[in-house]
Each structure stands twice: as structure tokens, then as C-alpha cells.
Amino acid sequence: MQITLDKRQIKVEEGKTILDICKERGIEIPTLCIFEGLKPEARCRLCLVELNGKLVTSCSTYPHEGCEVVTDSPLIKKHRMINAELLMADHIATCNMDPNSHDLCKIIEKIGLTRIRFDPIHKYKQDLSESVIRDDNKCINCGKCIRACGEIMDVHAIDFINRGHNEKVSPYSEHKLHDVACIKCGQCVHACPVGAIYEREHLYEVVQALKDKKKHVIVQTAPSVRVALGEEFGMPQGSIVTGKMVAALRKMGFDKVFDTNFGADLTIMEEGTEFLKRVKNGGPFPMITTCCPAWIKFMEHFEHKLFPNMSTCKSPHEMLGNLAKSYYADKVGLNKKDIVVVSIMPCTAKKFESTRPELKSDVDYVLTTRELAKLIRTYKIDMTKLKDEKFDDPLGESTGAALIFGATGGVMEAALRTAYELGTGKTLKDVDFMAARGTDGIKTGSVDLDGKTIKFAVASGGANIRKLLKEKDKYHFIEMMACPSGCIGGGGQPWPTNKAVIKKRMEAIYAGDKGFKLRKSHENPSIKKLYKEFLGEPGSERAHKLLHTHYHKRDRF
Amino acid sequence: MVQDLLLPILKHEQKKSGYISEAAIKRISIQTGIPVSRIFGVATFYSMFHTKPQGKNMIEVCHGPSCHLNGSFNVLKSLYKSLKIKPGETTKDKKFSLHTCSCIGCCDKGPAMLLNGKQYTLLDETKLKAIIKKCRS
Numbered sequence: 001m002q003i004t005l006d007k008r009q010i011k012v013e014e015g016k017t018i019l020d021i022c023k024e025r026g027i028e029i030p031t032l033c034i035f036e037g038l039k040p041e042a043r044c045r046l047c048l049v050e051l052n053g054k055l056v057t058s059c060s061t062y063p064h065e066g067c068e069v070v071t072d073s074p075l076i077k078k079h080r081m082i083n084a085e086l087l088m089a090d091h092i093a094t095c096n097m098d099p100n101s102h103d104l105c106k107i108i109e110k111i112g113l114t115r116i117r118f119d120p121i122h123k124y125k126q127d128l129s130e131s132v133i134r135d136d137n138k139c140i141n142c143g144k145c146i147r148a149c150g151e152i153m154d155v156h157a158i159d160f161i162n163r164g165h166n167e168k169v170s171p172y173s174e175h176k177l178h179d180v181a182c183i184k185c186g187q188c189v190h191a192c193p194v195g196a197i198y199e200r201e202h203l204y205e206v207v208q209a210l211k212d213k214k215k216h217v218i219v220q221t222a223p224s225v226r227v228a229l230g231e232e233f234g235m236p237q238g239s240i241v242t243g244k245m246v247a248a249l250r251k252m253g254f255d256k257v258f259d260t261n262f263g264a265d266l267t268i269m270e271e272g273t274e275f276l277k278r279v280k281n282g283g284p285f286p287m288i289t290t291c292c293p294a295w296i297k298f299m300e301h302f303e304h305k306l307f308p309n310m311s312t313c314k315s316p317h318e319m320l321g322n323l324a325k326s327y328y329a330d331k332v333g334l335n336k337k338d339i340v341v342v343s344i345m346p347c348t349a350k351k352f353e354s355t356r357p358e359l360k361s362d363v364d365y366v367l368t369t370r371e372l373a374k375l376i377r378t379y380k381i382d383m384t385k386l387k388d389e390k391f392d393d394p395l396g397e398s399t400g401a402a403l404i405f406g407a408t409g410g411v412m413e414a415a416l417r418t419a420y421e422l423g424t425g426k427t428l429k430d431v432d433f434m435a436a437r438g439t440d441g442i443k444t445g446s447v448d449l450d451g452k453t454i455k456f457a458v459a460s461g462g463a464n465i466r467k468l469l470k471e472k473d474k475y476h477f478i479e480m481m482a483c484p485s486g487c488i489g490g491g492g493q494p495w496p497t498n499k500a501v502i503k504k505r506m507e508a509i510y511a512g513d514k515g516f517k518l519r520k521s522h523e524n525p526s527i528k529k530l531y532k533e534f535l536g537e538p539g540s541e542r543a544h545k546l547l548h549t550h551y552h553k554r555d556r557f
Numbered sequence: 558m559v560q561d562l563l564l565p566i567l568k569h570e571q572k573k574s575g576y577i578s579e580a581a582i583k584r585i586s587i588q589t590g591i592p593v594s595r596i597f598g599v600a601t602f603y604s605m606f607h608t609k610p611q612g613k614n615m616i617e618v619c620h621g622p623s624c625h626l627n628g629s630f631n632v633l634k635s636l637y638k639s640l641k642i643k644p645g646e647t648t649k650d651k652k653f654s655l656h657t658c659s660c661i662g663c664c665d666k667g668p669a670m671l672l673n674g675k676q677y678t679l680l681d682e683t684k685l686k687a688i689i690k691k692c693r694s
Binding site: 150156157158159160161162163170171172173180557 | 596
């Protein structure tokens with residue numbers, strides 16, 4: 001199809017919007033409400049272009065044969081300016097106007113809007129919850145959070161209510177977020193282009209604990225934090241900054257820097273043993289992993305029938321937090337009460353998890369990757385110039401199997417590596433389970449375990465979870481991650497988190513796994529030592545008491 | 558499609574109980590599979606649905622441009638004097654609910670209002686007082 005784009009004749013494929021065509025040719029058009037992979041809604045009205053002299057939104061308009069498209073003219077500029085100004089009127093009340101913090105203020109700076117003549121109409125109260133905070137005073141009603149919650153996660157915790165200028169985003173009956181079936185995954189945080197949804201910060205509490213000399217502050221970092229933290233400090237996407245991150249944490253005054261990967265290895269030992277036990281006893285199948293706190297909450301709200309299928313293992317950071325307050329405290333002779341455990345997680349749901357009554361004592365505070373970056377900046381540490389350091393013993397040693405926990409399919413792959421070797425007694429020739437890898441929403445495969453075929457499935461993203469649950473009975477072992485592509489796409493990861501960035505982080509994770517000498521959890525010498533000295537054997541009574549948990553039924557609304 | 562049936566279902570519920578309660582929203586959600594947030598969104602979008610209990614008599618004052626120029630704000634003022642409620646509220650004895658509505662087609666005889674669906678035109682304070690008194694008795 002021939003069209004004229006900015007006075008130039010070009011050939012374009014059919015079925016592409018004007019915005020797509022412009023993007024391919026490097027023409028920048030500002031847009032806020034476009035959602036990667038979903039249909040355009042054309043709510044923000046910033047992506048205006050002229051089609052045959054008429055103003056249209058480029059994200060939702062398809063060109064036709066012989067049409068003329070103009071992407072920059074005084075008319076477009078004038079109308080875009082007015083639209084942006086009207087958006088700003090809704091947003092400006094509590095915004096600090098930092099162009100680096102979110103898309104709207106970035107666009108405002110780019111198009112050169114300096115004066116905003118309108119005042120906000122409404123004043124709202126913030127919606128505070130344990131993990132995700134919504135500030136309607138910043139909201140411009142673009143609806144991206146609603147689409148993330150509904151179409152990506154299939155949770156539908158929020159929707160538009162009211163009409164006209166009273167329209168706003170809210171849970172049903174104007175309840176607060178923590179009173180409704182919100183799984184705290186934080187995908188709305190990534191969707192929001194104006195920074196109106198963010199995590200509840202625990203920086204103040206952590207800094208106070210660091211200042212308190214009586215407290216022994218222990219920090220642990222999740223596998224997916226090390227592949228994303230660098231982005232916050234201008235490093236290329238997908239750089240692994242494990243050593244620098246440990247050095248920065250130590251510099252800030254944390255007494256011990258442990259690795260959640262150790263907890264991940266331990267999870268695999270417990271979960272692998274539990275799975276082998278179920279294979280021996282013949283069920284109940286499928287066994288479903290429980291590393292993801294958002295998935296746990298999802299199950300507690302919507303899938304009560306799955307309780308017997310769930311593994312009883314705690315998530316890795318809760319396991320490590322518990323051991324830090326028992327095994328480690330005994331070893332160095334500290335009182336449990338003097339230990340503060342801080343987890344650095346890519347996740348907003350972990351913040352909720354740490355407030356659960358049955359898990360409250362294990363981990364005290366959870367910080368997201370973004371919060372850690374903020375903390376490092378406030379301590380005026382230059383991440384890029386730090387020298388690599390190593391995690392502390394005894395809870396700092398880990399294997400490649402633990403690192404891949406950060407990506408979707410990782411827990412499955414790590415569990416299969418260990419379950420195969422412990423179950424059959426043979427050595428696994430090829431440790432790479434390619435069927436479990438990749439950014440696909442649902443992945444399936446099978447493994448031969450001493451003549452028994454074990455079918456496994458992996459799902460990430462709430463909508464995919466619901467899809468997989470419909471045919472769950474076909475499988476023996478299922479891994480569920482609430483966020484698309486697993487923890488590397490988690491709600492606490494640096495902005496922006498989109499498909500391209502996630503792919504880079506995933507590559508980094510699997511490259512990191514290849515670099516490890518030990519790539520199976522049961523080969524971790526510290527884990528072996530822990531079982532010998534403290535826990536006995538995987539699945540022992542003591543391990544059950546410390547490392548396993550139970551679930552509650554929650555209302556489905 | 559179930560989604561298409563949501564409006565008739567809500568209309569039926571509104572007629573049956575006078576408003577769409579939280580319990581009703583949950584019940585409809587279980588029956589149709591439509592998320593509660595969406596049902597509440599639809600119920601608050603249309604002015605014919607109410608999510609709070611309504612009074613026995615429904616007063617809807619027109620605030621179209623013509624009625625506005627003819628003094629619909631004075632109607633609201635005198636209604637506030639006699640009922641002590643503002644638009645969107647219900648009296649404590651649950652006898653009256655007051656709302657504003659868009660044009661009801663009585664532009665030649667403004668200000669106008671609807672009382673339980675019946676038109677009252679060329680309103681002034683004495684006329685309103687008589688209407689309210691009639692409803693009370």
C-alpha cells in the first residue's frame with residue numbers, strides 16, 4: 001500500500017497502525033495509553049497526527065491507499081499541547097514534576113509545556129495497603145492499570161467507576177485495595193505512565209534499623225534483583241551486578257549480606273523431596289510450586305480446591321529469614337530478637353507476604369529493587385565504581401539452579417535437576433531443560449523418571465494461570481508465577497519493564513547459570529552442611545516446622 | 558454474550574429492591590462470571606441505577622441549560638430548605654431522594670422536575686411546598 005508520510009512516498013504493510021509505521025521509521029510520537037500486546041484504547045489523545053488534513057489518534061487509526069499523513073504541524077502541536085495541559089490538570093496536585101520519574105512528565109518536558117492553567121477538580125485520599133499504594137490525585141484515567149489487572153492478570157480488582165469528570169479508578173463499592181481480591185502483583189505499577197501507583201516504602205524503617213547499634217541487620221537479595229539493579233544506575237540492560245550490589249549493601253552498614261539463592265536451593269531440596277514423596281505415594285497430582293506470593297494470594301482468593309495440590313514449602317526468602325533467626329543466630333550466639341532481616345525483592349507481593357501472621361516473624365522488611373536503588377542513592381554510593389565482593393557465609397553460597405528462579409520456568413528446571421538425580425540415583429547428562437525456558441505464557445514438557453513419565457507445565461501471568469488451571473489434571477508438576485515472565489518482570493523491578501527489557505534480563509539469568517560450576521541445588525556444600533548440622537534430612541520434622549507453611553481461604557471478591 | 562445481559566439484569570435488580578446493593582453485585586457476579594469491579598462500574602456509570610438505598614419518592618430536578626436559566630438552582634435551594642438534602646442524598650426518614658438529571662424535554666415550561674417519573678413544570682417555592690406536603694400526607 002502506498003501512502004505519503006511527511007511528504008515522502010512510502011510503501012507500508014496493511015494491518016499496521018500509523019503509530020506502528022512511524023515507530024518503525026524512527027519518527028517519535030508521544031503516547032501514554034498504548035499497552036504492549038493489547039488493542040489500543042486511544043484515551044490519552046497525545047498521539048495526534050493529521051490524516052488527509054484531519055486530526056486523528058495515530059495509535060488507533062489505520063492508513064488507507066493513497067492517504068497523506070503529517071506527523072508534525074502547528075495544528076498538531078497546538079492540540080497536543082492543550083490535551084497535555086488538560087491531562088496535567090488532573091495530575092499536577094501531588095506530582096514533583098521530575099521528568100525521569102514517569103512518562104507524562106517526560107512528554108511534558110519534550111513538547112515544551114511549561115504553564116498549566118487549570119486546577120484539579122477533585123481531591124482524593126490515597127489508597128494505602130501493605131504493598132501497593134494508589135494516589136488518585138495523580139491519576140489521568142488512562143486505564144492502563146485496569147487493563148493490566150484485567151487482561152494481563154485476569155484479577156479484575158479495579159475498574160472505572162462513575163461518569164464524566166467524576167470518573168475514577170477504584171475497586172468495587174469504593175473499597176480499599178486491601179479489602180478486595182487484589183493479589184498485590186504490582187503489574188499496575190509498571191502499567192501506570194504517571195506514577196500514580198507505587199509500592200509502600202519501608203526505607204525509613206530499614207534506615208532506622210541500620211542506625212540502631214543493638215540490632216544485627218541481615219540483608220538478603222533475590223536472584224532477579226542482580227540482573228535488573230544495574231539499569232537504575234545507567235548500566236546496559238541485562239548486566240549482572242551481584243558483586244557490586246553486595247559491596248554497596250555492606251558499605252551501607254548491613255551486618256551480614258546473605259543470598260536468597262541459598263534459600264532457593266533449600267526450597268528445591270524441600271520441594272524436590274516433597275515431589276518424590278508424592279510420586280512414591282501416587283499423589284495428589286499436580287503438585288504446584290509456592291514460591292510466588294502473588295500466586296499464593298491468587299489461589300487463596302479464587303482456587304480453594306487447590307489446597308491439597310499446593311506444595312507446603314515457604315518461599316525462599318522466608319526460609320532464609322527463618323534460618324537466619326534460628327540456625328545462624330545459634331551459631332554466632334545472638335538473640336533472635338536482636339536480628340532484623342531485610343529482603344531485597346523484585347516484588348510488591350512479598351511485602352504483603354511478610355505481613356502474614358504465620359510468616360511475620362521470619363522477615364521484618366521487604367524492599368523492592370527500585371527502593372534499593374533509592375537507598376543506594378541516598379547513601380551517595382557510586383555503584384559503577386565499586387569492586388565486586390562476595391556474599392557472607394554460612395547462608396551465602398548458591399548454585400546455578402537457584403539463580404534461574406528469577407525467570408519463568410526456573411523453579412521447574414531447578415526442581416527437575418534435583419528430583420531427577422535424587423529420584424533415580426543417576427547423573428543428569430544435560431541439565432538444560434529447554435522446554436521450561438523462554439518468555440511464552442504457558443510451557444509444557446515431560447521428563448522420564450525411572451520409567452515414569454513426569455509431565456510438567458509452567459505458567460506466568462494471571463490470565464495464563466487461569467488457562468492452565470483448566471487442564472491441570474494432565475500434569476504432575478506445575479510452576480506458577482503471577483507476573484509475566486516471572487520475577488524478572490516483577491512489580492518491584494526498575495522502570496521501564498517491558499518485553500524487550502525482560503528478554504535481556506532473562507538472557508543474563510541463563511548466562512549466569514552457565515557460569516556456575518555447581519548447577520544443581522543438592523550439590524551446594526552449604527546446604528549439605530546445613531542438613532548435617534541442623535535440619536537432619538529434607539522433609540524431616542524440624543525442616544517441616546521451620547520451612548513449611550499453610551494457607552488460608554480468602555473471599556473471592 | 559453474558560456481558561450484554563448485564564444491563565437488563567441490573568435494571569431488574571433496581572426495580573426489585575430500589576437500589577443495587579453490594580450483596581446483589583456479588584450475587585450477579587457469581588451468576589454471570591462478570592467481575593464485581595466491572596458490575597459496580599456499570600452501575601455507577603448510568604444515572605438510572607443507584608448503589609445506595611433510595612427514598613420512597615424520587616425527585617429528579619432538570620439541570621439542562623434552559624431550566625438553569627429559568628432558575629433550577631432556586632428549585633434545589635427551596636428543596637434543601639424543606640427536605641434538608643442536597644442532590645445525591647436521601648432524607649433520614651427515607652421518604653425522599655434528590656437527584657439532578659439532564660433535559661427532560663420541558664424547556665418551554667422550566668424549571669421542571671420529575672417526581673416518581675411524573676413531570677412538574679413552572680416550579681416556584683409555593684408550588685414545591687404543596688407538592689412535598691402532598692407526598693408527606
